Amino acid sequence: MNETVTVDGGSVTTPRGFMAAGVAAGIKESGDRDVALLVSTRPAHAAGAFTANAFAAPAVQYDRALLKVRKPFRAVLVNSGNANACTGAAGLADAKAAGAAAARVLGVSAADVLVASTGRIGVRLPMARLRAGIAAAAAALSADGGPAAARAIMTTDTRPKSTAASVEVDGKTIHIGGMTKGAGMIAPRLQPAGLHATMLAFVTTDAAVEPDFLDACLAQSLDLSFNRITVDGDMSTNDTFLALANGAAENTRIRAGTPAAAAFAAAFNRVAATLAREMVLDGEGATRFVEICVTGAQTWDEARRCAEAIANSALCKTAWFGADPNWGRIVCAAGRAKVALDPDRVSLDFGGVPIVRAGVDAGTPETEKVAAVSGAEFRIALDLGVGSHEFTVWTCDLSYDYVRINAEYHT
Amino acid sequence: MNETVTVDGGSVTTPRGFMAAGVAAGIKESGDRDVALLVSTRPAHAAGAFTANAFAAPAVQYDRALLKVRKPFRAVLVNSGNANACTGAAGLADAKAAGAAAARVLGVSAADVLVASTGRIGVRLPMARLRAGIAAAAAALSADGGPAAARAIMTTDTRPKSTAASVEVDGKTIHIGGMTKGAGMIAPRLQPAGLHATMLAFVTTDAAVEPDFLDACLAQSLDLSFNRITVDGDMSTNDTFLALANGAAENTRIRAGTPAAAAFAAAFNRVAATLAREMVLDGEGATRFVEICVTGAQTWDEARRCAEAIANSALCKTAWFGADPNWGRIVCAAGRAKVALDPDRVSLDFGGVPIVRAGVDAGTPETEKVAAVSGAEFRIALDLGVGSHEFTVWTCDLSYDYVRINAEYHT
Numbered sequence: 001m002n003e004t005v006t007v008d009g010g011s012v013t014t015p016r017g018f019m020a021a022g023v024a025a026g027i028k029e030s031g032d033r034d035v036a037l038l039v040s041t042r043p044a045h046a047a048g049a050f051t052a053n054a055f056a057a058p059a060v061q062y063d064r065a066l067l068k069v070r071k072p073f074r075a076v077l078v079n080s081g082n083a084n085a086c087t088g089a090a091g092l093a094d095a096k097a098a099g100a101a102a103a104r105v106l107g108v109s110a111a112d113v114l115v116a117s118t119g120r121i122g123v124r125l126p127m128a129r130l131r132a133g134i135a136a137a138a139a140a141l142s143a144d145g146g147p148a149a150a151r152a153i154m155t156t157d158t159r160p161k162s163t164a165a166s167v168e169v170d171g172k173t174i175h176i177g178g179m180t181k182g183a184g185m186i187a188p189r190l191q192p193a194g195l196h197a198t199m200l201a202f203v204t205t206d207a208a209v210e211p212d213f214l215d216a217c218l219a220q221s222l223d224l225s226f227n228r229i230t231v232d233g234d235m236s237t238n239d240t241f242l243a244l245a246n247g248a249a250e251n252t253r254i255r256a257g258t259p260a261a262a263a264f265a266a267a268f269n270r271v272a273a274t275l276a277r278e279m280v281l282d283g284e285g286a287t288r289f290v291e292i293c294v295t296g297a298q299t300w301d302e303a304r305r306c307a308e309a310i311a312n313s314a315l316c317k318t319a320w321f322g323a324d325p326n327w328g329r330i331v332c333a334a335g336r337a338k339v340a341l342d343p344d345r346v347s348l349d350f351g352g353v354p355i356v357r358a359g360v361d362a363g364t365p366e367t368e369k370v371a372a373v374s375g376a377e378f379r380i381a382l383d384l385g386v387g388s389h390e391f392t393v394w395t396c397d398l399s400y401d402y403v404r405i406n407a408e409y410h411t
Numbered sequence: 412m413n414e415t416v417t418v419d420g421g422s423v424t425t426p427r428g429f430m431a432a433g434v435a436a437g438i439k440e441s442g443d444r445d446v447a448l449l450v451s452t453r454p455a456h457a458a459g460a461f462t463a464n465a466f467a468a469p470a471v472q473y474d475r476a477l478l479k480v481r482k483p484f485r486a487v488l489v490n491s492g493n494a495n496a497c498t499g500a501a502g503l504a505d506a507k508a509a510g511a512a513a514a515r516v517l518g519v520s521a522a523d524v525l526v527a528s529t530g531r532i533g534v535r536l537p538m539a540r541l542r543a544g545i546a547a548a549a550a551a552l553s554a555d556g557g558p559a560a561a562r563a564i565m566t567t568d569t570r571p572k573s574t575a576a577s578v579e580v581d582g583k584t585i586h587i588g589g590m591t592k593g594a595g596m597i598a599p600r601l602q603p604a605g606l607h608a609t610m611l612a613f614v615t616t617d618a619a620v621e622p623d624f625l626d627a628c629l630a631q632s633l634d635l636s637f638n639r640i641t642v643d644g645d646m647s648t649n650d651t652f653l654a655l656a657n658g659a660a661e662n663t664r665i666r667a668g669t670p671a672a673a674a675f676a677a678a679f680n681r682v683a684a685t686l687a688r689e690m691v692l693d694g695e696g697a698t699r700f701v702e703i704c705v706t707g708a709q710t711w712d713e714a715r716r717c718a719e720a721i722a723n724s725a726l727c728k729t730a731w732f733g734a735d736p737n738w739g740r741i742v743c744a745a746g747r748a749k750v751a752l753d754p755d756r757v758s759l760d761f762g763g764v765p766i767v768r769a770g771v772d773a774g775t776p777e778t779e780k781v782a783a784v785s786g787a788e789f790r791i792a793l794d795l796g797v798g799s800h801e802f803t804v805w806t807c808d809l810s811y812d813y814v815r816i817n818a819e820y821h822t
Contacts, residue, residue: 055746055754086742088755088771121739122772185726185743232725234740235747314643314725314809315596315817322818328532329645331497332596335466336646343466344499360499361533398725399818403811406726407733 005267007274010164011146015175015206017041017248020145022152025133027119027126028081033152034119035133036078038202039106039141043072044246045211046114047218049190049226051239057085058095059117060240066111070211074112076202076242077102078153079130080181081119083198085237094125101131105138116240118155118181118198150179153200156405157183161278167267169260172251174207176267180275184284184406186231187312188239190222198236199226201275207264208247210255217261217268218243225272229394231283232402233312243268280394285402288320289377294334295390296383302339303391306384309337310393317398325369327355334382345385351378416678418685421575422557426586426617428452428659431556433563436544438530438537439492444563446544447489449613450517450552454483455657456622457525458629460601460637462650468496469506470528471651477525481622485523487613487653488513489564490541491592492530494609496648505536512542516549527651529566529592529609561590564611567816568594572689578678580671583662585618587678591686595695595817597642598723599650601633609647610637612686618675619658621666628672628679629654636683640805642694643813644723654679691805696813699731700788705745706801707794713750714802717795720748721804728809736780738766745793756796762789 013020020038027034048067050060066073077098084091095117100110117125140148150160164177180201188199209217218241226241247253254260281289292310297303310316313333319326327348334341348356350372355362372378424431431449438445459478461471477484488509495502506528511521528536551559561571575588591612599610620628629652637652658664665671692700703721708714721727724744730737738759745752759767761783766773783789 053743053746054750054752055742083739086739086754086767086770086772088769090771121737121743122767185740187747234724234726234743237739237743237746313645314813315645318814318817321814324818326532328494328497328648329596331466332464332532332645332648335464335648336598339465341465343497356497356533358499359497360501361497398814400811400814402725403729403732403809403814406729407735407810 005165005167005270007163007165007270010177011150011162012038012177012179012202012204013143013146014164014177015204017206017246018204019141019143020149021137021140022148023133023136023140026129027079034079034081035137036149036152037102037137037141038076038149040074040244040246042246042248043074044244045209045214046073047214047243049218049222049241051236052189053235053237055086055237057083057117057238058087058092059084059115060238061092062095063114066114073114073244074108075102075106076114078116078200080153080155082117082123082125083119083121083238084117084125085121087124090124094127097127098130102134105135114242116200118200118238121237146177153181155181156284157181157282159282161275161282163271163274165267165270167263169251169263172249174205174249174251174264176203176205176271178203178271178275180279182231182279183282184232185234185236186229186279186283187233187235188226189235190226190239190241198238199279201226201241203243203271205245206248207245208249208251208253209245210253213254213256213261214243214245216256217265221269221272224269225276228392229276229280230308230311231280231396277394280396283396284405285399286396287399288397290320290395291379291392292395293379293381293390293392296385296387297389298340298387300389300391303389306334306337306339307391307393309333311395314398320373321397321399323370323374325350325373340386341384342386347383349381416576416578416681418574418576418681421588422561422573423449423588423590423613423615424554424557425575425588426615428617428657429615430552430554431560432548432551433559434544434547434551437540438490445490445492446548447560447563448513448548448552449487449560451485451655451657453657453659454485455655456620456625457484458625458654460629460633460652462647463600464646464648466497466648468494468528468649469498469503470495470526471649472503473506474525477522484525484655485519486513486517487525488545489527489611491564491566493528493534493536494530494532494649495528495536496532498535501535505538508538509541513545516546525653527611529611529649532648557588564592566592567695568592568693570693572686572693574682574685576678576681578674580662580674583660585616585660585662587614587616587682589614589682589686591690593642593690594693595643596645596647597640597690597694598644598646599637600646601637601650601652609649610690612637612652614654614682616656617659618656619660619662619664620656621664624665624667624672625654625656627667628676632680632683635680636687639803640687640691641719641722642691642807688805691807694807695816696810697807698810699808701731701806702790702803703806704790704792704801704803707796707798708800709751709798711800711802714800717745717748717750718802718804720744722806725809731784732808732810734781734785736761736784751797752795753797758794760792
């Protein structure tokens, strides 16, 4: 067995036995692609995680219900341009009808099709356009349709985001593909079989896996990927992460606790983390990618809350945009996060540059501090000085373009 | 007794027996005024509330300790341009030395002088300049120095903020004056005898009051004023609210539970609320003042958390800047606030315009919705449909200027 994970420029159709398409159905006013179909040519196990928002959209409610029954699935229907959220009972009926329409065209059962939506909240889906789009997408399905599908799920994203990885398991090469979209209302805190964002992410694999292991694999990937990112701190009504495993690689079914499981999980995590990172890099108006690593916390949850308080601070985010090494804003955000810390033992680094030692300025010259926060990516390491727990968050800065996009774009 | 509260354009020196001054001591690079002195010509009772930030600045630590002893005070020394925060034991010694220097110049005891600082975090106070500023301020003290003091406590504020009110109590006219400064790192959650912001606010009164009543009066004013505002969600290391009552009106000492107490509290609340409102109106880059009233919550704390989640949402704030009646962002923010709500009973209004009824779009024409959010001030009323508790928050939008100020200004 070889645990080396290879990541390439693939997509959700890189794994064998998957087809996809992305078409324009007129749901977006721009005329861009807005309906994606992802189909497995053979029954696939599915695992999912969804938003924790109290206004979980009909698509989320529908998928949660479908995933409660342990059974294979065949397809995922995604539309962009309309979130079908806060649309009441009629919206839920629309979500079901959309899934059923896709099933009919594909010749499978309605219960075999998962759905996802992203876009404007509070407006009913234009069902006639969506049905026509479903028919067009089904006609366009192909084994290299992954990139088109990745394009069709975009909203304020500036570019499609796909990736794929492969790993050897028991002498067979297994592929894992993925696609995702952001780019605002991004602070997903997904929970397996009941999670939340509008990030959407879809992972495909041709591996044969035990259903329980796929669930566990998706769940444990979250804190290494989508649950460690935030663009703007706003958890969406539609956040959805779905994984489909169709067994086309014909390997021995992977079960938890085996070396094969470790290899598969490593590849799965790489795909999920790559997609999550890409989502932040393409965050609304983002000009810098910032990794915030909080260490020395009393609990894992306090490390997480402290890192998130910094990542979501408008004052920190605007300082990063301005390449301003203003560390006062960072410690101030940590100080209001309601976590245990020792003001006299706190230390802070930008990249490898010492900024704060024992709670006071480390004396690094201003020019070195500025250089440390002037790149397209940098790392902030904050040690709270009271424990051994840590958490890492990925975020971006807050620029003029963020304001422009969100003041002028009516979601 | 007449409970009518009159509010005018006064200041902290409107009440009898107070003098103030504001001078430029070179702490700010701009050369603007940066040292304020507020002095009572007779011993005054004091009450205070301060930031809850774990990195509470030396001035906050020092005042908290002073206020633990029930005794009269004589003065407050304030500097802007330097927060003296995250400066360790040396910073605390500086705060004490500054208070002592003011006491010496004024001929009072060091323990009679409270202190406050606002400005850049992490840099030691320039003590020689501050001492010279204290001497200059003491020499400039006057009974109409309130406006100068209000100017000297500013940082990114665009204008000084003062007010005064008067009320008749037992046949005597009692005056209450106040000044405050913002304009960023504003989400104070002050706690009596242990609160936090960098908002600074100072209230003076010539009323004679029982010390315990002054404490209670300040504490109960918070949720109607500074603890209901947020500009950017960032609670500062230096937030301070101090009230001084010197008895120069020679009224019968006001004690809790009396009609006089009710009249005094009404005037005190008016002054505190006016200052808090002015702070939001002058929030960094603010172009609109938004009142968010959450009703129908299961608890007061849930109403508060829900209103704050909306008020601090970057997506909501940028939509308001763009006069975008995008209600999806508001319900989305409410939905992630971890509060009880009924998605099918939620209702939302902008001004008096129905936006959401029973969880779905109320059908109001887009032009009416846009008009409702296009003014310099508007009100958002969200009912969660599950209880009878409510809370109101005052906030502002997030504009290009917010980004400019915070990307270019090194606090």
